[in-house]
Amino acid sequence: MIPELGHFLLILGAAAALLAPAAVFAGLRSGSVFCRDVWRPSLVISASAFAASTALLVWCFVTSDFSVQYVANHSNTKLDSVYKVAALWGSHEGSMLLWVLLMALGTAWTALLRCDDEVFMARLQGLMLAVIAGFSVFLLFTSNPFLRNLPMVPPEGRDLNPVLQDIGMILHPPVLFMGYSGLAVMFAAMSALLMSGRWTEDAVRLTTKIAYVTWGFLTAGNMLGSWWAYNELGWGGWWFWDPVENASFIPWLTTTALIHALIQTRRRGQLRRLSIFLTMVGFGLCLFGTWLVRSGAMQSVHAFASDPTRGIALQLLAIVLLVPAAVLYVMRIERVCTDPEKPAVLFDGLMISGIYLLVIAAFCVLFGTIYPLIYEIFAGSTLTVGAPYFNSFFAPMAIAAALLAGAAHLGASRLRWALSAALSAAAAGIVLAFTSPRDVLMTGAAVFAAAWILSAVFSDFLPGQKRFSPAALLAHVGIAVSIIGAVGVQQYESEALVRMGPGLGKPVGDVVFVYTETRFVSNHSYYGQQGVIEVLNADDEKLIAVLRPERQTFNANGMQMSAAGIRHGVMRDLYVSMGNKLSDEEWLVRLSIKPLASWIWAGGVLMILGAFAALFRRKKKGAE
Numbered sequence: 001m002i003p004e005l006g007h008f009l010l011i012l013g014a015a016a017a018l019l020a021p022a023a024v025f026a027g028l029r030s031g032s033v034f035c036r037d038v039w040r041p042s043l044v045i046s047a048s049a050f051a052a053s054t055a056l057l058v059w060c061f062v063t064s065d066f067s068v069q070y071v072a073n074h075s076n077t078k079l080d081s082v083y084k085v086a087a088l089w090g091s092h093e094g095s096m097l098l099w100v101l102l103m104a105l106g107t108a109w110t111a112l113l114r115c116d117d118e119v120f121m122a123r124l125q126g127l128m129l130a131v132i133a134g135f136s137v138f139l140l141f142t143s144n145p146f147l148r149n150l151p152m153v154p155p156e157g158r159d160l161n162p163v164l165q166d167i168g169m170i171l172h173p174p175v176l177f178m179g180y181s182g183l184a185v186m187f188a189a190m191s192a193l194l195m196s197g198r199w200t201e202d203a204v205r206l207t208t209k210i211a212y213v214t215w216g217f218l219t220a221g222n223m224l225g226s227w228w229a230y231n232e233l234g235w236g237g238w239w240f241w242d243p244v245e246n247a248s249f250i251p252w253l254t255t256t257a258l259i260h261a262l263i264q265t266r267r268r269g270q271l272r273r274l275s276i277f278l279t280m281v282g283f284g285l286c287l288f289g290t291w292l293v294r295s296g297a298m299q300s301v302h303a304f305a306s307d308p309t310r311g312i313a314l315q316l317l318a319i320v321l322l323v324p325a326a327v328l329y330v331m332r333i334e335r336v337c338t339d340p341e342k343p344a345v346l347f348d349g350l351m352i353s354g355i356y357l358l359v360i361a362a363f364c365v366l367f368g369t370i371y372p373l374i375y376e377i378f379a380g381s382t383l384t385v386g387a388p389y390f391n392s393f394f395a396p397m398a399i400a401a402a403l404l405a406g407a408a409h410l411g412a413s414r415l416r417w418a419l420s421a422a423l424s425a426a427a428a429g430i431v432l433a434f435t436s437p438r439d440v441l442m443t444g445a446a447v448f449a450a451a452w453i454l455s456a457v458f459s460d461f462l463p464g465q466k467r468f469s470p471a472a473l474l475a476h477v478g479i480a481v482s483i484i485g486a487v488g489v490q491q492y493e494s495e496a497l498v499r500m501g502p503g504l505g506k507p508v509g510d511v512v513f514v515y516t517e518t519r520f521v522s523n524h525s526y527y528g529q530q531g532v533i534e535v536l537n538a539d540d541e542k543l544i545a546v547l548r549p550e551r552q553t554f555n556a557n558g559m560q561m562s563a564a565g566i567r568h569g570v571m572r573d574l575y576v577s578m579g580n581k582l583s584d585e586e587w588l589v590r591l592s593i594k595p596l597a598s599w600i601w602a603g604g605v606l607m608i609l610g611a612f613a614a615l616f617r618r619k620k621k622g623a624e
Contacts, residue, residue, distance in 0.1 A: 003068050006056035007146040010097070013049030013104070014136030016042045017129045024126035028119065036118075039125035043111065046132060047104040054101050057094060057145055061087050067153045070094060070145045076157035076556050078524040079165075086170040087160045089177075092294055092310070093145035099177045100135050106181040107132070110189075113209060117202040123192035124185075124206075131184050134317050142313045159556030165525065168228025176221030176248055180286045182214025183251060186258075187283035190276045191325050194332040199272065199339055207279065208262045209615060212471070215259055216611030218252045223604035234549075234562030234577035236592050238489070238600060241390040246369040247289030253362035254282045257355045264351055270344070271352065272337040278359075280325055285366075287318040292369075346412055354404035361397045365390065395442060402449035402483060405476050406456035409468060416462070420455040427451035437491035446487045453480040474610030482603030488572075488596025495593075497579075500531075501586035509593045511544060512536045513576065518585065521550060526561075528552035531587065533565065533576050544574070551578045551587070573597040 020042035027035025057070070061084040066072040074087045074094075089095040107128045115121045139145075163169070186207055193203040225245065230238040239245065258278040261271045295311025344352075368385045376382050410416045428448040437443035457473050457480075459465065468476075494509035505514040512535070519530045528551050535545045547565030554561070567574040572595045579588035 002056055002060060002065065003146040003148060006053045006060075007144065009049045009053040009056070010136070010140060010144075010146070013046040013053065013100075014133060014140060016045040016049065017104075017133040017136055020046075021126040021130040021133070024122055024129075028122060028126075036122045039122060039129060040111075042129060043104070043108055043125060046129065047101075047108050050097070050101040050104050054088070054097055057097065058085055058088055061085065064157065066155070066157050067149050068145075069147045069149050072149055072154050072157045074158065074160050076159045078555065079157075079160055080525065082170065083160055083165050086164070089173045090160050090164050090169075093139075093143045095173060095177070096135070096139050096143050097145050098174060099180065100132060100139060102174070102177050102181040103128070103132050103135065103184055106178070106185050107188075110185050110206070110210065113206055115202050115206055117200055120192055120196060120200060120203055123195050124189050127188040127191050128185060131188060131321060134321055138313055138317050142310050157556075159525075159554065162526070162552070162554045162557075162559050162561045163232065166228055166232045168224055168232060172221060172224040172228055175217055175224055179214050179216075179218035179221050179248075179251070179255075180290075182210055182217060183255070183279075183282045183286045186210050186214060186279045187325070190279040191328060194276065194328045194336060197332055197335050199336050201266075204262065204266055204275075207275075208259075208266065211255065211259050211262060212611050212614040215252070215255045216608050218248070218255055219604060219607050219611060222248055222252055223601055223608075226604075227601055230597075231564060231566065232561075234564050234579075234590075236495070236564070236575055236577065236590055236594070238597070241368075241387050243369050244289075244293050246365050247285075247292045250362050250365050250369070251282050251285045251289065253358050253365070254278055254285060257358035257362070258282060260351055260355050260358075264348065264355070268344075268348055269339060269341040270348060271355070272339075273333055274355070276329065276333065276336070280322070280329060284318070284322050285362075287314070287322070290314060291318070347408060350404050350408045354401055354408070357397060357401050357404065361394060361401075364393050364397075395446070398483070399445050399449045402453050402479060405479065406449075406452040409453075409456035409460055409476070411466070413465075416456070416459045416465075420452055420459060423455040424448045424451040435492065437487075439491060443487055443491045446483055450480040450483040450487075453477070453483075469614065471610045471614035474613055475607045476610075478603040478606030478608075478610060480603070481606060482600050485596045485599030485601075485603060488599065489594050492595045493592060496591045498589055498591065499582055499586050500533075500589040501583070504586075506591055507538055508591050510538050511574070511593065512538050512541070513591045515589070518587075521552075524555075526552040526554045529578070529581075529587075531565070531576070531578055531589065533589075535567070535574050547574060547576045549576045549578045549589070551581070568598055570598060571596065 023038040189207045261275045264270045291314045428444045500515040514534045521530045530550045533547045545567040549565035550563040552561045564577040575592040577590045
């Protein structure tokens with residue numbers, strides 16, 4: 001009865017979202033306030049129905065109702081309760097339901113924001129309900145999470161994918177879906193602006209607020225995914241340029257560009273066309289990422305599903321949503337962007353250069369992501385575009401973007417430029433003089449760029465200087481901190497892949513890893529072998545840390561996983577992971593020292609804080 005009720009609520013939410021847009025736009029055309037405002041009760045019904053439906057599916061997981069196919073395929077009675085809840089978004093059907101719910105809740109949050117233009121808000125809400133309706137119809141007809149196993153109910157479920165049984169994957173998907181939901185709301189907002197045929201401050205102010213929140217969640221989602229890969233997969237990396245990683249990273253780049261374009265639009269009246277275009281592109285990239293993750297077009301450890309039929313349905317959904325928006329853009333953009341722009345000054349040139357640099361970077365990542373698919377279609381064979389391609393252009397572009405960000409803080413003050421340049425050059429020189437990086441040129445440029453941002457930001461606090469907003473300061477400092485962390489890991493990591501067993505040791509850098517013993521570990525989810533590895537100072541053999549990596553075998557499906565042993569630190573991480581067993585007592589073990597690794601995610605935290613600080617800052621004349 002519970003699954004049927006959940007299915008009914010899903011239908012109810014979809015019906016309310018599907019019927020409301022027609023009434024809203026009919027009311028706007030006829031002047032009927034009653035019909036125009038139908039979106040209010042419809043949104044309440046949809047959001048409430050999707051929330052209740054989601055809660056009932058969670059209940060099915062918690063109670064191990066294996067009569068529901070989705071529960072039987074992704075849970076079992078031995079799964080921890082927290083993972084039973086997280087299993088809701090552990091695969092395609094439940095994650096789509098969660099996404100629809102978050103879009104409805106995000107739309108409801110938008111309705112609470114201040115907006116004096118009720119006609120614009122009605123258009124936005126009507127369009128957003130149409131988007132929700134499209135996703136709901138896709139969910140009901142291709143991905144119903146409440147399908148039954150009746151009459152053959154299995155006595156036990158298959159278990160949640162072990163890769164997903166980690167705190168990172170508990171948080172990563174819903175946070176990323178919040179960002180995707182924000183992209184959908186921004187798409188609806190700018191489409192509503194185009195429909196109105198005129199540029200309004202209400203629309204831009206509202207879209208800017210949504211953009212900050214969206215960027216914050218996209219940043220958090222990407223950072224959590226990176227943190228999960230680093231801690232859970234056992235390969236020791238934090239970014240692999242995997243197609244599905246890229247599918248969430250590309251919208252982050254375009255949304256970063258959009259936020260700065262909106263700032264220019266509000267301050268100087270510039271980049272109106274680009275601001276609207278980037279909201280369309282951001283949502284289009286969101287749909288592309290959804291298709292990539294769920295169609296089976298590319299294989300990835302991050303993928304939710306591999307069903308070509310669903311891939312076709314997603315393509316149709318994208319066409320239905322994006323083609324009318326593209327036509328609307330072409331027809332209305334010149335009419336909307338008739339107001340004059342203020343003359344460009346130095347600051348404008350720096351901002352605009354940075355914005356276009358981010359857009360170009362997004363395009364280059366997109367090209368590298370889809371090129372193997374295009375090649376396979378036309379050449380009939382496969383190839384892989386790996387990290388060397390992405391690093392070859394992205395690292396220089398990231399450094400250039402950092403330099404532009406710092407320059408924007410410095411303004412026209414020659415003294416500040418000279419001071420920042422001197423401090424940055426000194427920082428780069430000191431680092432290169434006292435360390436031995438793998439790539440001297442790239443390390444020097446990256447350190448210079450990070451120091452350039454930091455010195456430019458802190459020069460804002462000199463007497464008589466016009467300061468940027470706290471949000472911009474936090475976000476830009478976060479970028480600098482992440483750059484420093486990435487340089488530390490990429491240029492100074494010490495690593496060894498060795499054969500180890502009890503009594504064997506291996507010096508790496510200034511420490512010695514000593515394998516002391518192997519322990520058997522077991523719980524209700526998995527059993528396995530745990531290596532106990534002491535990390536000693538190479539000079540005096542003083543104990544620094546004890547790491548306990550594991551090689552786990554999950555009871556439900558026999559899948560093996562490596563759980564890394566990590567000692568996190570401010571200046572470096574000590575990292576050990578166990579590979580295959582080589583003999584009765586020996587294992588293939590990866591030993592790593594990763595300088596400044598934690599700075600990568602510390603910078604991400606600062607960026608997230610900056611995004612949400614932007615919502616609460618006071619409007620100041622001249623602030624970014």
